[in-house]
Structures are given as C-alpha cells and as structure tokens.
Amino acid sequence: MTLSPARIAAIVLAAACTVATAAPGAVLPLHYGANTIAWPGAPGPAIAFLARRDNFNAHGFDVLTFYVEDTKGGEGDAAWHVMPFYDGLKEALELHASGGADCLLHDFRVIAEGASGLRVVVAERDPGPDFVTPGQVSFRFYALQHNTEQYAGWPPHYFERVETRRSERRYCDVGEALQAELGLGGR
Secondary structure (H helix, E strand, O other), X not given: OOOOHHHHHHHHHHHHOEXXXXXXXXXXXXXXXXXXXXXXXXXXXXXXXXXXXXXXXXXXXXXXXXXXXXXXXXXXXXXXXXXXXXXXXXXXXXXEEEEOOOOEEEEEEEEEOHHHOEEEEEEXXXXXXXXXXXXXXXXXXXXXXXXXXXXXXXXXXXXXXXEEEEEEEEEOOHHHHHHHHHOOOOO
C-alpha cells in the first residue's frame, strides 16, 4: 500500500501530538500545539490545536481550533475538516481566551463526555468600566454534533450551543467563575 504525502503528513502530525484524555465529565488538559482527542465513533483522528497570539503587552490571547480527519473508510486521500462552533446560525471557526493583566475575560474548557463525545464551555464577562470591576459571567455550553444525514451546508462534525447560564456571583476572572460555579478547573 502506498501512502499519499497528505496521509504521511497526517501520521507525522498525529505522532507529534499530545494526547488529551480525561474521565467522562472531566476537563481535557490542553497544551500549546496539537492535542489528539477522541470520541466514540470518530471517523479518524481529531486534533484540538491551541496557539498563542501574542502582541507584547498584557492583551495577548489564546486561540483554540478543532479538526477531525475523515479517512473515508480508508479509500483515497484523507481530508481534514474544521469543526466549527454554532450559536444559532452564527458560525465561528475558533475560540479565544483573552483578558488583561488583572483578569481573564474570556476562557473555555473542553470536557470529555464519554459515549456522546465532547462538550465545550465558554465563559465570558463584559470588560466593565475598568476591566477589573467584577461582573456576572455568561457560560455557553456547546455539544459535539455529527451531520450523519449529510445535510447540505453543514459540516460533518461541529459544536452547537445547547445551553446558556449566568453566574450567580460576580467575578473579575472567568477562570475563577468556571471553578467556583461549575467545578471546572484549569485547562
């Protein structure tokens, strides 16, 4: 069997990845770079890629994207698919974690969900009048979905918002809110 250059690159990338594993309901540990993730019934390897966008001040941010390889049953070249996030019909290809020197205003957690796949929680707080004044945090919950019916216009795998909650208390840092209100520690 001859492997295509794309398949060889995919094998090398997967070998270089950190494997993110966790018990169902637990936060998947993510490291900068490629993190191999899995869920039951995945069509091939999946990667959560975490990168830093620095700007040499206190306002650099992290960017997280998800990809899954569809091996098409082993026939032909494999294709890598972006796994976007849908909030209604609004589509985002990545998530951001950002803030300032004092407080993190946007962050996320990726959670292993056992048989159902993955779940992502996004926490956001308005900057307020001065970035450090505590405020309520909005939690958006996304569940992994699979377009098994191959509906036109929708990707094979994507995250869809399934719930939104507000924090009971006010926080400066959304990481503190994720821990205190949802029991979701660091990523």
